[in-house]
Amino acid sequence: MIEVEDLTKYYGGKRAIHDLCFRIEKGEIVGFLGLNGAGKTTTLRILGCLILPSSGVVRIDGMDLADSAHEIRKRLGFLPDTPPLYDEMSVQDYLRFVAELKGVSSKNLRRYVGDALATCNLNEVAADNISTLSHGYRQRVGLAQSIVHKPSLLILDEPTSGLDPVQIVEMRELIKRLGGEHTVLLSSHILTEISQTSDRLLVIDRGKLVADGTEESISQQAHGSAQGGVLELEVEGDGDSSAEQARQAIGRVPGVIVARVVSKQARRARLEVECSDDRRSQVARAVVESGLGLLLLQRKALELESIFQRLVHPSHPQPPST
Amino acid sequence: MKPIALIIRRELAAYLRSPLGWVVAAVLLLIDGLAFNVFAVGSDTARKSSEVISQFFFFSGGLAEAAGLFLAMRLIAEERQTGTINLLFSSPVRDYQIVLGKFFAALLFLIGIHILSIYMPLMVLLHGKVAKGHLVAGYLGVVLMGSTGLAIGMFASSLTRSQLVAIVVGAAISVALLLSWLLAPVTDRPFDQFFSWLALWNKHFPSFMRGSISLQDVAYYLSMTYVFLFATTRVLESRRWSS
Ligand SMILES: Nc1ncnc2c1ncn2[C@@H]1O[C@H](COP(=O)(O)OP(=O)(O)OP(=O)(O)O)[C@@H](O)[C@H]1O
Ligand SMILES: [Mg+2]
Numbered sequence: 430m431i432e433v434e435d436l437t438k439y440y441g442g443k444r445a446i447h448d449l450c451f452r453i454e455k456g457e458i459v460g461f462l463g464l465n466g467a468g469k470t471t472t473l474r475i476l477g478c479l480i481l482p483s484s485g486v487v488r489i490d491g492m493d494l495a496d497s498a499h500e501i502r503k504r505l506g507f508l509p510d511t512p513p514l515y516d517e518m519s520v521q522d523y524l525r526f527v528a529e530l531k532g533v534s535s536k537n538l539r540r541y542v543g544d545a546l547a548t549c550n551l552n553e554v555a556a557d558n559i560s561t562l563s564h565g566y567r568q569r570v571g572l573a574q575s576i577v578h579k580p581s582l583l584i585l586d587e588p589t590s591g592l593d594p595v596q597i598v599e600m601r602e603l604i605k606r607l608g609g610e611h612t613v614l615l616s617s618h619i620l621t622e623i624s625q626t627s628d629r630l631l632v633i634d635r636g637k638l639v640a641d642g643t644e645e646s647i648s649q650q651a652h653g654s655a656q657g658g659v660l661e662l663e664v665e666g667d668g669d670s671s672a673e674q675a676r677q678a679i680g681r682v683p684g685v686i687v688a689r690v691v692s693k694q695a696r697r698a699r700l701e702v703e704c705s706d707d708r709r710s711q712v713a714r715a716v717v718e719s720g721l722g723l724l725l726l727q728r729k730a731l732e733l734e735s736i737f738q739r740l741v742h743p744s745h746p747q748p749p750s751t
Numbered sequence: 752m753k754p755i756a757l758i759i760r761r762e763l764a765a766y767l768r769s770p771l772g773w774v775v776a777a778v779l780l781l782i783d784g785l786a787f788n789v790f791a792v793g794s795d796t797a798r799k800s801s802e803v804i805s806q807f808f809f810f811s812g813g814l815a816e817a818a819g820l821f822l823a824m825r826l827i828a829e830e831r832q833t834g835t836i837n838l839l840f841s842s843p844v845r846d847y848q849i850v851l852g853k854f855f856a857a858l859l860f861l862i863g864i865h866i867l868s869i870y871m872p873l874m875v876l877l878h879g880k881v882a883k884g885h886l887v888a889g890y891l892g893v894v895l896m897g898s899t900g901l902a903i904g905m906f907a908s909s910l911t912r913s914q915l916v917a918i919v920v921g922a923a924i925s926v927a928l929l930l931s932w933l934l935a936p937v938t939d940r941p942f943d944q945f946f947s948w949l950a951l952w953n954k955h956f957p958s959f960m961r962g963s964i965s966l967q968d969v970a971y972y973l974s975m976t977y978v979f980l981f982a983t984t985r986v987l988e989s990r991r992w993s994s
Contacts, residue, residue, distance in 0.1 A: 477841050481992040502843040513838035515761070517768040529757050530842045574838070 430455040430612055431476065431582070436485035438471050445471040446636040449485070453629075455581075458608040460627030461616040468636040469616035470510055470586055476614065477507040477584045489582065503532055506580035506611070510587050512571025516560035520551055520570055523559060524577050531578035545577040548603065565596045572600070576607065583607060585615040589622060601626050659729040660702040660712060665722035672698030678719035684708045701729065754844045758852025759859070762826070766860045771825060776864045779818045786810040787871045800879030801962065804872055808889035808960045811868065812896040812952070816925060818861060819900025820907075824917040826853045827908040827987070846987045850980055854901060861897045865890065885962030892959025895972035899951065900925065902979035909986040925951065928975075951975070 431453040438445045446468040453459050461469045474480045475487065478498040487494040489501050515523055524542045533541050546552050549569045554562060559570060568591060575583060588604065589597045604626045607613055617623040624630060624644045632640040632647065640647045664675045672690045675698065679688040684704050691699040702712060709726060716723045766772030787807055830836040839849055872886055900921075907921035908914070932950035935943040947954055948971070955968040 479837060479840050479991075499843055499845070502841055505841060507837070507841040509834060509837045511834045513833075513835040515765070515835055516833075517765055518761075522764075526757065526761055527838065527842075530754060530839075530844060532843060 430457075430490060431614075432486075432488040433476075434486040436472070436475065436487065437483050438468075438475065438480070439483045444636055446633070449633075449636075449638050451631055451638065451641055453612060453614070455612055456609050458604065458613040458615070458626060458628045460623035460630045461614065461633060462618070462620055462623055462630050463616075463633035464618055466635075467618075467633045469618075469633060471636075472633070473584050473586050473614060473616055474509075476582075477505060477509075478502050479507070479509075501582075504581045506575035506578065506583045508571045508575040508585045508588060510590070512567055513574070514559045514567060514570060517558065519556055519558055520562075520573075521546065521555045523570065524573055527574045528577045531580075533578050541577055541579065544579075545573040548576065548606075549573040550599070565592050568592060568596075568600075572603070576611070579611075581611060583611040583613045585613065587617055588615055589617065597622070658704070658707075660704065660709060661699070661725070661727050661729040662702065662712070662716070662723065663697060663699050663725040664716055665697050665724055666720075667696070671696070671721055672700070674719055675700060675716055675721050678715045678721075679712055682708055682711045682715050685712070697724070754842075754848040755852040755855070758844075758849060759856045762853050762856030763859060766822070766856070772822070772860060775818050775821050776860075776867070779814050779864055780867055783811055783814055783868050784871065800875050800881045801885060803875050803879075804881055804885055804889065805960045805962070807871055807875075808893060811865070811889070811893045812956050812960070815861065815865065815893045815897035816900035816951070818864065819857070819897045819902075820904040820918060820921040820925065822857045822861060823901045823904025824908050824914045824921060826857065826905050827983070828912055828914045828917045831990075832912045832914075840991055846984050846991065850905070850984045850987065854898075854905060854980055857901050857905075858894075858898055861901065862894060865893060865897075882962060888959050888962045888964045891964060891969070892956055895959075895969065895976075896952075896956065899972050899975045899979070902976040902983070903928075906979040906983045906986070909983045909990070929953075 431451075433449055433451050436449040437447055449472060461472060463469050471480070475482050475494075476489070478494060478501055481495065490504070492500055494501060515526075518526065521542060524545055525538060528538055528541050528545075529535075546555050549572050551566070551569055551573055554566060559567065562570065568588070572585070572588060575585065585604070589600050592600060601622075604613060604615065608628070615623065615626065629643055630640070630647055631638060664671065666672070666674065672693050676688050676690055679685055679700065679702055682704075684706055685708060686703045686705060688700055688702045691701050693699075702708075704712075709728075713723055713726055716726075787810075790806055790810070827836070830839070872881065872889075875881055876886075903924050904917070904921040907919075907924065908917040910920060911917055928949060928951040930950075932947045932953055935947040938946060955971045958965045958968055
């Protein structure tokens with residue numbers, strides 16, 4: 430559905446994105462994740478036919494963006510980082526205008542506008558002037574204008590920014606419902622935010638793609654190995670030395686890189702084990718055979734935020750973004 | 752064609768719902784009425800009706816040009832300022848359709864204002880003799896001046912996000928065109944004619960004022976309108992892809 434090859438964009442002499450390559454299939458919900466100024470908006474604006482890349486190829490439904498932008502715009506819904514609202518219009522007039530502009534036939538017009546109002550829970554404010562709406566409602570009207578013509582490709586730049594927690598949950602549900610029918614691209618700099626709605630994440634750091642995959646596969650990528658990872662376990666023994674005993678027993682299991690004691694109590698100890706692939710059963714046997722009790726053994730889920738931080742190296746200063 | 756009609760409808764509604772449209776209409780009608788009373792009707796010496804009408808079109812033409820600038824200043828600058836231009840740019844709408852839609856909406860509004868001014872020449876008609884052709888020619892001239900003002904204003908509006916800058920640039924272009932005949936005496940052969948031809952007012956408007964329609968003058972205003980609308984389209988085209 431969307432193929433992107435070596436996408437690069439310079440603003441003047443400044444490189445905003447650099448050699449991005451990715452593919453997005455029909456019906457996928459893909460989240461672009463990156464810190465401020467990473468290049469999310471730039472990428473989405475290129476895909477939304479708003480700016481031309483400096484180099485690289487974008488194909489949407491097999492059509493080259495540089496040649497067929499007009500055609501692509503017909504099947505595109507776009508919510509920029511500030512919703513493009515005409516303040517003096519009422520919500521329904523505005524949605525009608527957008528639908529007609531996108532080429533919805535007069536036969537379908539009422540139904541499509543009605544659907545968009547219902548989907549975004551805007552029925553109560555349908556007759557209100559846009560200038561009187563609160564920020565969250567404006568954001569919802571922005572979303573409604575992007576889906577009113579039932580586009581096959583939906584691009585949402587920070588759709589949840591500035592919403593209250595209840596609205597964030599609503600927006601999240603809404604985006605999930607839209608997937609399948611529409612291909613949805615959205616961006617955020619908050620990982621937990623975006624990982625819940627997206628089937629797949631593309632992590633961008635200073636204009637480069639640093640990770641591409643599901644939340645799980647990205648966390649594995651961050652660990653540097655496909656199957657391995659860190660195990661967490663809790664053992665029970667009689668003496669003071671039980672922790673050390675467990676550590677040595679586990680250390681002898683083939684495939685275990687390092688085992689260390691994290692905390693010690695009177696009869697219990699917590700350990701962390703790094704291994705090259707999945708060795709849970711061997712580790713369990715080693716603990717039991719050394720005469721200790723095994724209370725807990727599980728893969729340690731690395732916190733998402735720390736994965737993100739590992740990927741994007743926030744130690745480098747970021748330029749302020751507009 | 753459909754997008755043009757859509758944009759005309761939206762922009763017209765925007766003029767009717769925004770203070771700008773009403774302020775421009777009120778100020779134009781007010782000044783027009785004042786000028787009519789003071790200069791055209793209000794002098795002591797008895798004058799011919801046709802002279803009064805000429806006077807009326809004299810300042811109506813200038814006012815239409817100025818009103819065109821004020822009506823046009825928001826057309827593109829505001830959309831860029833608020834980001835609504837992103838909606839147009841991500842929709843299947845061509846640049847010329849955006850430009851034409853906005854231009855015709857403003858022109859219709861301007862014509863609407865001038866329809867409200869028609870009571871002034873009608874008053875003269877009641878008390879004296881005025882050829883209908885004179886009114887037609889005069890109003891045609893006024894509309895052509897207005898359309899040129901709109902096109903200049905819209906071009907200025909496409910250059911910037913600030914409506915204030917747009918109106919200043921638009922006024923500067925207008926004044927430069929208005930005074931371009933001053934260059935004629937000091938330039939050499941082909942250029943002197945060009946500069947005197949270029950003059951926005953003094954060469955082309957007086958015939959309308961006096962009640963005659965000369966195709967050359969109509970062509971002049973139409974080509975000025977065309978040139979500035981074309982330039983606007985080109986600016987939009989180049990801005991569209993760049994930021
Ligand atoms: N119009 C522009 N002119 C010049 N530089 C720009 C322009 N737009 C973006 N940039 C630069 O390009 C880089 C990427 O910006 P972009 O807006 O794509 O980031 P982002 O990931 O959307 O950030 P944020 O999370 O703050 O929205 C930034 O360094 C920014 O300063
Ligand atoms: Mg952004």
